[in-house]
Amino acid sequence: MLTAVLVLGGAGLLLGVGLAVAAxxxxxxxDERVAAVRDRLPGANCGACGxxxxxxxxxxxxxxxxxxxxxxxxxxxxxxxVAEVLGLEVATGPRQVAAVHCVGTxxxxxxxxQYQGISDCRAAALMPGGGPKACAYGCLGLGTCVKVCPFGAxxxxxxxxxxxxxxxxxxxxxICTETCPKGILGLVPVSQTTLVACRNHDKGPxxxxxxxxxxxxxxxxxxxxPHKSIALVDNTAVIxxxxxxxxxxxxxxxxxxxxVMLTALGSGESxxxxx
Numbered sequence: 001m002l003t004a005v006l007v008l009g010g011a012g013l014l015l016g017v018g019l020a021v022a023a024x025x026x027x028x029x030x031d032e033r034v035a036a037v038r039d040r041l042p043g044a045n046c047g048a049c050g051x052x053x054x055x056x057x058x059x060x061x062x063x064x065x066x067x068x069x070x071x072x073x074x075x076x077x078x079x080x081x082v083a084e085v086l087g088l089e090v091a092t093g094p095r096q097v098a099a100v101h102c103v104g105t106x107x108x109x110x111x112x113x114q115y116q117g118i119s120d121c122r123a124a125a126l127m128p129g130g131g132p133k134a135c136a137y138g139c140l141g142l143g144t145c146v147k148v149c150p151f152g153a154x155x156x157x158x159x160x161x162x163x164x165x166x167x168x169x170x171x172x173x174x175i176c177t178e179t180c181p182k183g184i185l186g187l188v189p190v191s192q193t194t195l196v197a198c199r200n201h202d203k204g205p206x207x208x209x210x211x212x213x214x215x216x217x218x219x220x221x222x223x224x225x226p227h228k229s230i231a232l233v234d235n236t237a238v239i240x241x242x243x244x245x246x247x248x249x250x251x252x253x254x255x256x257x258x259x260v261m262l263t264a265l266g267s268g269e270s271x272x273x274x275x
Contacts, residue, residue, distance in 0.1 A: 033062045033085055040081040041071055046150040048072040048173035061086065072173040073151070095190045096172040098153070098165050102184040103197040103258055104138035105160040108213040120144050125181035134210035137200040139163070139184050145176040167263070192241040193262045194251065196221075201234045215258045221250035 038058035045053040049070045051060050060066040061082060068090040069079035075095060083090040115124050115132040121144040124131040131140045141161035146154040153169035154176060156162075167190065177185045184199055196215060200207050204216035217235040229244040230237055237259065239250075251259040 031062050034058050036085045037061050037082055040078060040085060042074045042078060044073045044150055046073055046173055046175065048150075048175050073171040075171060096187040097167045097170040097190050098172065098176055098185050099188045099192075099195055099197075099262065100139070100163055100165060100184060101186055101195070101197055101199045102137075102139040102162060102182075103213040103260065104133065104135055104211045105162060105213065106141075107160075109138055109211045110134040110209075122179070122181045130182075135200055135207075135214065137182060137184070137198075137202075138211065138214075139180075139182060145180055145185055148175050148179045150175065188262075189241050192239075192244065193246040194239055194244055194248065195260050195262055196230075196237045196239055196258060197260045198258045199236060201236055203235055213256050213258055216256060218255060220253045220255065221259060224249050224253040 035058075038054060041054040041058060043054055047053065049057045049066065049072060051057040051066065051070075054071075057066060057070060061068065061070065068083040068086065068088055069076070071078050071082070079090045111132050112129055112134045113132050115127065117123055117127065119142050121131075121140040121142045124140045124142055130136045133140055139162050141156070143156045143163065145163050146156055150173070151169050151171055153166045153171070155164050155166070157164050163185070172187050174187060177183075177187060182199075188195065198211075198213070198215040200211070200214045204218065207214040207216055215236050217232055217237070219232055221237050222230045222232055226247065226249065227243050227245050229240045230250055231240070232238070237250075246261070248261055251257070251261055
């Protein structure tokens with residue numbers, strides 16, 4: 001009995017030593033910078049960077065497979081911290097936030113039929129006409145963008161049927177913009193407070209048939225802008241944020257009130273009434 005125990009014990013010891021030696025020889029060196037970079041990432045694991053969570057991004061950053069500003073949730077501060085660890089320089093642009101390019105509220109936009117399917121905008125967009133809203137470009141109002149936002153920066157206004165952006169919480173990760181099947185969510189510079197809240201490219205008479213608030217491409221905003229910051233592109237007004245002074249004249253002149261004024265950062269609201 002004692003002999004058997006000694007034999008088994010000796011065999012176990014030899015196997016243990018062998019495994020330890022093999023582990024030491026086969027160990028893959030770990031770059032300490034990965035942990036350092038990981039510590040500087042926010043830990044949201046939102047996937048907006050295109051990598052599997054913050055761990056995956058940290059490894060990619062150290063390997064040079066991602067740029068220091070790849071973390072959308074962290075913004076310029078995180079980009080600078082990551083660049084410092086890696087000994088790189090990073091050029092960061094102005095902070096951006098999500099904006100809703102639609103004023104097709106429950107009251108303004110006409111519906112072609114009642115949708116009773118899955119409560120998901122992507123599913124509704126597969127229905128005839130691109131969904132129940134008569135405007136093929138309008139927000140479907142099922143709140144898919146709210147559900148996918150990892151930062152709680154979006155909510156639905158039950159009265160209007162449109163999403164509301166909390167500009168303080170928004171990190172410009174872009175998940176909502178990529179998820180929206182209608183493309184009505186876009187990223188704009190946080191300094192931009194004037195927005196054309198419509199992306200309908202039909203001509204004015206067709207727009208008026210489906211939405212009372214849609215852009216008519218009448219050109220009044222273009223003619224009234226003292227800074228020449230607005231142009232008509234494919235039947236929709238487009239504002240150049242680099243020259244716009246947010247004077248609000250275009251919002252005053254817009255007949256259907258398609259041009260809206262975004263609130264100043266800090267209010268937690270997405271839109272205020274046109275001045």
